[in-house]
Amino acid sequence: MTKPRRQERREPRGGLNPDQAKVMTECHCILKQQGPSLSIRPIFPSIVSQDPKSNFLLWNTCGGANDAKGKDADCSVVLKYGMKRDFNKWLASLGPAAPVKTLTELRQWNITHTKAGAIRYGQSNLDVSDEMDVQADGAR
Numbered sequence: 001m002t003k004p005r006r007q008e009r010r011e012p013r014g015g016l017n018p019d020q021a022k023v024m025t026e027c028h029c030i031l032k033q034q035g036p037s038l039s040i041r042p043i044f045p046s047i048v049s050q051d052p053k054s055n056f057l058l059w060n061t062c063g064g065a066n067d068a069k070g071k072d073a074d075c076s077v078v079l080k081y082g083m084k085r086d087f088n089k090w091l092a093s094l095g096p097a098a099p100v101k102t103l104t105e106l107r108q109w110n111i112t113h114t115k116a117g118a119i120r121y122g123q124s125n126l127d128v129s130d131e132m133d134v135q136a137d138g139a140r
Contacts, residue, residue, distance in 0.1 A: 064124040083129035103130045
């Protein structure tokens with residue numbers, strides 16, 4: 001079963017109203033006068049921009065079969081990328097005692113043990129995470 005495509009948000013999220021933008025500009029000017037060079041400006045657009053393509057708060061999180069590679073241009077791949085990267089690192093930290101060594105092995109184990117209820121609720125989030133190439137997709 002596939003989940004329905006995300007609905008557009010009705011309430012705006014992110015961006016600054018004029019008063020907030022004024023305070024942010026004033027704060028930036030004060031900080032700039034107080035000391036060493038600051039790299040604040042590049043961070044602001046990712047939170048305050050009204051443009052959904054520039055504001056990560058306006059992006060949905062990729063997950064499930066509807067957000068597989070090639071279908072994930074309108075959502076953040078951070079969760080599915082991080083899941084594979086961090087889960088594999090955690091498994092590696094367990095050493096030889098780990099029952100599975102990678103996310104791929106976990107998915108295969110789940111499939112093998114489906115009749116025993118291993119994936120009662122599906123594993124589409126694991127599937128889309130596992131399709132990520134940790135090295136190549138790290139720059140996305």
